[in-house]
Amino acid sequence: MSAESTDHRKRPRRRGDALVNAILEATIEELAEHGYTALTMEGVAERARASKASLYRRWTSRATLVMDAVYHLLPDPSDIPDTGELRGDLLVLLRQSARTLSGPAGEALRGLLGEALPHPEHDVEIRTRSQGMGRRMMAEVARRAVARGEIPAEAVADVRLDVGQALLRNHFLFRVEPVPDSLVVEIVDTVLVPLFHTVPGRSKPNPH
Known part of the structure; x- marks a missing residue:
């Protein structure tokens, strides 16, 4: 393959959705290659064969x-494989999340948090931009379990939908290492499965 064919500066210019997708993909490539701290709008624009103005019009x-580039990486909640049981679905979802954290998305998360802490205005901007994808994916897994009769609908609450992803992020951020599969299994078996089988206000798990 020639240098010209791999040089991102030689790619044709794009417009509309094609341009947006090219910019988001270029952002992921820049994250993977340079990390968050060294990522610049100029570098993304050059890699995407876009003008800086086209980036600043949208972001x-x-x-x-x-943030938008990271969400671009994540699957649609309806695309999560259906294993036929709650435990299996939870394992698939959290393993997928663990893999995502080990790549450019994890690098972005560390960078975004580091940037937001000393600048409250950035924190507000990040929260406003958040799409809650982790909760939506967990909600889809819980919906399937309710439809199967595995868990009661009363056991599903927003705060519970956040627990698994929060534990993964906590390990990733404070241990500064990939999430081991043993931790994924432990979270599912000792936290999430018992939690979703318990109805708030009841002392005993649901018998299903």
Whole structure:
């Protein structure tokens, strides 16, 4: 393969959705190659064969661009494989999340948090931009379990839908290492499965 064919500066210019997708993919490539701290709007624009103005028309900052790029990586909740049981679905979902954290999305998460802590205005911007994809994916897994009769609908609450992803992020951020599969299994078996089998206000798990 020639240098010209791999040089991102030689790619044809794009418009509309094709341009947006090219910019988001270029952002992921920049994250993987340079990390969050070294990522610049100029670098993304050059890699995507786009003007800086086209980036700033859509994203007001590096943080908002990176957030959209990370969400671009994540699957649609309806695409999560259906294993036929709650435990299996939870394992698939959290393993998928663990793999995502080990790549450019994890690098972005560390960078975004580091940028937001000393600048409260950035924290507000990041929260406003958040799409709650982790909760939506967990909600789909819980919906399937309710439909199968595995768990009661009363056991599903927003705060419970956040627990698994929060535990993964906590390990990733404070241990600064990939999430081991043993931790995924432990979270599913000792936290999530018992939690979703318990109705709030009841002392005993649901018998299903």
